[in-house]
Amino acid sequence: xxxxxxxxxxxxxxxxxxxxxxxxxxxxxxxxxxxxxxxxxxxxxxxxxxxxxxxxxxxxxxxxxxxxxxxxxxxxxxxxxxxxxxxxxxxxxxxxxxxxxxxxxxxxxxxxxxxxxxxxxxxxxxxxxxxxxxxxxxxxxxxxxxxxxxxxxxxxxxxxxxxxxxxxxxxxxxxxxxxxxxxxxxxxxxxxxxxxxxxxxxxxxxxxxxxxxxxxxxxxxxxxxxxxxxxxxxxxxxxxxxxxxxxxxxxxxxxxxxxxxxxxxxxxxxxxxxxxxxxxxxxxxxxxxxxxxxxxxxxxxxxxxxxxxxxxxxxxxxxxxxxxxxxxxxxxxxxxxxxxxxxxxxxxxxxxxxxxxxxxxxxxxxxxxxxxxxxxxxxxxxxxxxx
Amino acid sequence: xxxxxxxxxxxxxxxxxxxxxxxxxxxxxxxxxxxxxxxxxxxxxxxxxxxxxxxxxxxxxxxxxxxxxxxxxxxxxxxxxxxxxxxxxxxxxxxxxxxxxxxxxxx
Numbered sequence: 133x134x135x136x137x138x139x140x141x142x143x144x145x146x147x148x149x150x151x152x153x154x155x156x157x158x159x160x161x162x163x164x165x166x167x168x169x170x171x172x173x174x175x176x177x178x179x180x181x182x183x184x185x186x187x188x189x190x191x192x193x194x195x196x197x198x199x200x201x202x203x204x205x206x207x208x209x210x211x212x213x214x215x216x217x218x219x220x221x222x223x224x225x226x227x228x229x230x231x232x233x234x235x236x237x238x239x240x241x242x243x244x245x246x247x248x249x250x251x252x253x254x255x256x257x258x259x260x261x262x263x264x265x266x267x268x269x270x271x272x273x274x275x276x277x278x279x280x281x282x283x284x285x286x287x288x289x290x291x292x293x294x295x296x297x298x299x300x301x302x303x304x305x306x307x308x309x310x311x312x313x314x315x316x317x318x319x320x321x322x323x324x325x326x327x328x329x330x331x332x333x334x335x336x337x338x339x340x341x342x343x344x345x346x347x348x349x350x351x352x353x354x355x356x357x358x359x360x361x362x363x364x365x366x367x368x369x370x371x372x373x374x375x376x377x378x379x380x381x382x383x384x385x386x387x388x389x390x391x392x393x394x395x396x397x398x399x400x401x402x403x404x405x406x407x408x409x410x411x412x413x414x415x416x417x418x419x420x421x422x423x424x425x426x427x428x429x430x431x432x433x434x435x436x437x438x439x440x441x442x443x444x445x446x447x448x449x450x451x452x453x454x455x456x457x458x459x460x461x462x463x464x465x466x467x468x469x470x471x472x473x474x475x476x477x478x479x480x481x482x483x484x485x486x487x488x489x490x491x492x493x494x495x496x497x498x499x500x501x502x503x504x505x506x507x508x509x510x511x512x513x514x515x516x517x518x519x
Numbered sequence: 520x521x522x523x524x525x526x527x528x529x530x531x532x533x534x535x536x537x538x539x540x541x542x543x544x545x546x547x548x549x550x551x552x553x554x555x556x557x558x559x560x561x562x563x564x565x566x567x568x569x570x571x572x573x574x575x576x577x578x579x580x581x582x583x584x585x586x587x588x589x590x591x592x593x594x595x596x597x598x599x600x601x602x603x604x605x606x607x608x609x610x611x612x613x614x615x616x617x618x619x620x621x622x623x624x625x626x
Contacts, residue, residue, distance in 0.1 A: 143592065163566070172573035179549070182592065183565045186550075212564025323625060336625050 136198055141185035142178055148188075151201035155208060156184065163214040170216060183211060255385050257317035257326040258310075266311035274327040312396075312473075315388035315462065325385075391461035398458065399474055402451045403481045407489070409444040413437055414499055418506055523560070530561055535571065536614070537561055539599065539607040542581060546598045572597070580606060 134149040139156070148156065163180055167173040187207040188199045256275050258267035263280075269287055273280035291303040317326045412422045416436055420427040427436045455474065462470040489496040541552055549568065556563050575581045580603035583595040599607070 167570065170570065170573070172570075172577065176569045176573055179569045179595070180565065183549075183569075186591075210564065212566035214566040214570060216570055336621075 141188070142181040144185055146185060146188050146199060147197055148199040148204065149201060152199050152204040155201060155204045159208050159211075166214045166216045176214075180211070180214070187211070254327075255325050256314055257323075258314045259317050259323070259326055266307075267316065268307055268310045268314065271314060271317070271326060277327065313389060313392035315385065315392065388461050391458040395455065395458040395462070395474060396477060398451060398455050399478050400481050402448060402455065403478050404485055405444065405448055405451070407482065407485050409440065411489075411496060411499065413440055414503070414506065415495075416440060417510075418499065418502060534561060534563060534567075535575065536607075536610050538571070538575065539580065539603060539610065542597050542599045543604065543607055546596055548586075548594050548596060550594075552597075575603075579603070 134151060136147050136149055137153040138145055138147050139153065140146075160177065160180070163177060164173070167176055170176065184207065187210065188203070191199050191203040191207075254275065257271050259270040259274055260267040261270070263270045264284065269283040270280045272278075273283045276283075287303060287307065291301065291307070294300070294302045295304075317323045415422050416427065417433065420433065420436070422440075427433070459471045459474065490500060491497075537556065538552065541547060541555055547555075549565075549572070553563065553565070553568065572581065576583065579600055581597050582600050583597045585593040586596040587593050
């Protein structure tokens with residue numbers, strides 16, 4: 133059972149027990165000392181009192197009309213010691229304010245989630261800085277902590293050898309496949325992962341020191357370094373820089389890898405489906421049948437064609453979405469080349485499918501041979517509209 | 520020292536910039552500012568915020584008006600001044616530059 137003191141917090145009366153009163157007194161005295169040279173001292177103290185009053189309100193209720201010492205201890209811990217803005221950590225000299233002493237942390241922030249220790253991830257990326265073609269060799273070199281030139285020499289030799297020994301350019305094809313599948317390291321975090329370096333503040337600073345000293349002091353040898361130096365000079369002229377360098381990677385590594393691996397298949401499926409639809413439409417127009425399905429006589433031809441096209445769209449739409457998602461996943465920091473390559477691949481697949489169908493599928497060849505006839509009938513049908 | 524401690528000086532330095540950004544978005548009460556910062560790594564306390572706000576007000580970056588509220592005493596409602604807005608624009612540009620430099624140096 134403690135004595136109760138009634139205090140005035142910014143114009144409102146609050147009841148606190150005597151221990152709580154002592155702690156509040158100490159806190160506000162310490163604050164007054166910290167702010168003694170501050171022209172807004174009185175106003176800040178009033179704000180602090182108001183904040184304390186608001187917090188006290190939380191502890192009071194119908195069953196509790198007195199703020200106790202533990203309550204005050206908690207609310208003063210939330211408030212934090214008054215930092216007059218000098219930027220120095222609060223010292224523990226004040227005997228009268230034990231809370232401030234124990235919270236002698238430098239600065240304002242109480243970080244809640246201290247970052248987990250250096251998590252080293254190591255993945256294979258393509259690295260375009262200092263790369264000759266697609267950055268495959270540079271990426272592999274970074275992963276293995278080797279020199280890119282060594283990797284290039286090995287790859288080049290193997291690429292020539294396998295053509296003469298095995299008749300199939302295995303290594304050249306492998307390079308192209310890897311170029312398509314392995315994602316490019318866009319952000320700094322990915323660069324760190326590409327060589328298995330820890331991505332934390334100290335690592336970044338060490339790396340920056342190494343690179344900065346080298347690039348500032350020496351001449352710029354590779355094309356990439358010259359490009360970088362040129363970009364830096366541009367920016368020094370206060371041209372607003374694009375955000376490209378700073379954004380976090382939008383897609384996880386696994387997603388990008390699978391996007392790269394699956395996209396040719398998706399494109400092939402989409403193209404195949406399109407040509408199947410065309411053949412079906414021609415067949416329908418020719419004799420109102422698709423394989424064994426005959427259009428009932430009371431449904432006009434145009435309705436049948438429309439239905440076919442609608443069915444095609446319903447089936448093709450998920451494929452189209454998947455391909456588009458693949459473009460986004462693969463593009464990373466660049467904007468367009470993935471889509472262009474994919475469309476070119478689509479054209480190549482079309483040619484392949486058409487040639488294959490014409491030479492190996494009987495029904496198709498007949499259909500193609502009947503095309504002029506179909507065209508004739510179509511022209512006559514349109515004539516019925518030109519009266 | 521953990522990573523958070525190493526960056527504590529940077530967080531403290533950025534606090535004024537962040538407050539300018541928060542007030543620029545919308546007029547705010549002090550409690551709202553604390554709320555917004557609370558969810559981030561820049562969680563701050565009244566003991567630090569009040570002196571900083573009054574310093575910014577003396578520098579004519581912020582201004583406040585008293586807003587009556589039915590539940591309780593009137594509260595300070597902070598907004599950005601013209602000088603505050605222009606300084607925020609400069610800080611935004613500077614921040615973009617630093618950010619780009621840091622990202623680039625890592626390669």
